Amino acid sequence: MLNEKMVQALNNQVNEEFYSAYLYLSMAAYFENIGLKGFANWMRIQAMEERDHAMKIFEYLARQGAKIKLVTINEPPQDFGGIKEIFEEVLKHEQHITSKINELVDLAESLKDRATFNFLQWFVDEQVEEEENANDILSQLELIGDNKNALFMLDKELAQRVYTP
Numbered sequence: 001m002l003n004e005k006m007v008q009a010l011n012n013q014v015n016e017e018f019y020s021a022y023l024y025l026s027m028a029a030y031f032e033n034i035g036l037k038g039f040a041n042w043m044r045i046q047a048m049e050e051r052d053h054a055m056k057i058f059e060y061l062a063r064q065g066a067k068i069k070l071v072t073i074n075e076p077p078q079d080f081g082g083i084k085e086i087f088e089e090v091l092k093h094e095q096h097i098t099s100k101i102n103e104l105v106d107l108a109e110s111l112k113d114r115a116t117f118n119f120l121q122w123f124v125d126e127q128v129e130e131e132e133n134a135n136d137i138l139s140q141l142e143l144i145g146d147n148k149n150a151l152f153m154l155d156k157e158l159a160q161r162v163y164t165p
């Protein structure tokens with residue numbers, strides 16, 4: 001049986017992950033509007049992965065017989081400064097999520113909750129990948145600068161991303 005503090009923190013993380021999905025879906029909508037379909041595809045898949053993160057925690061709480069409480073998902077921004085700014089925002093957001101995951105790990109450790117500690121290791125690894133992905137695209141955008149052709153090439157590349165549940 002999970003400690004009440006752990007249940008609350010995990011429920012909070014479900015909300016964080018659904019917000020992440022909502023944020024990236026809003027970014028997908030932005031890219032659709034400006035005609036960058038590859039970027040929109042990347043963001044749409046990112047949003048689906050975030051929903052999966054939320055569901056992973058949801059299922060864990062369910063398996064532990066803990067009380068699941070779904071609360072309001074905040075409204076994400078709709079206007080973004082530009083393409084590079086969006087990926088700066090993605091990186092910032094993922095760094096925030098990494099810190100939330102680290103807090104959960106710390107809590108599991110302090111409660112000697114081995115099951116949750118083990119469960120969270122998947123998220124620890126995932127966050128390394130999430131920050132790496134955001135960083136990679138950001139570096140490419142920095143190189144691209146104002147070069148429209150290079151931007152369309154990157155859009156084509158991001159169109160290749162497929163959803164792997």
Ligand code: OFO
Nearest residue numbers: 017020053097130
């Ligand atoms: Fe983007 O990793 Fe979950 O939130």
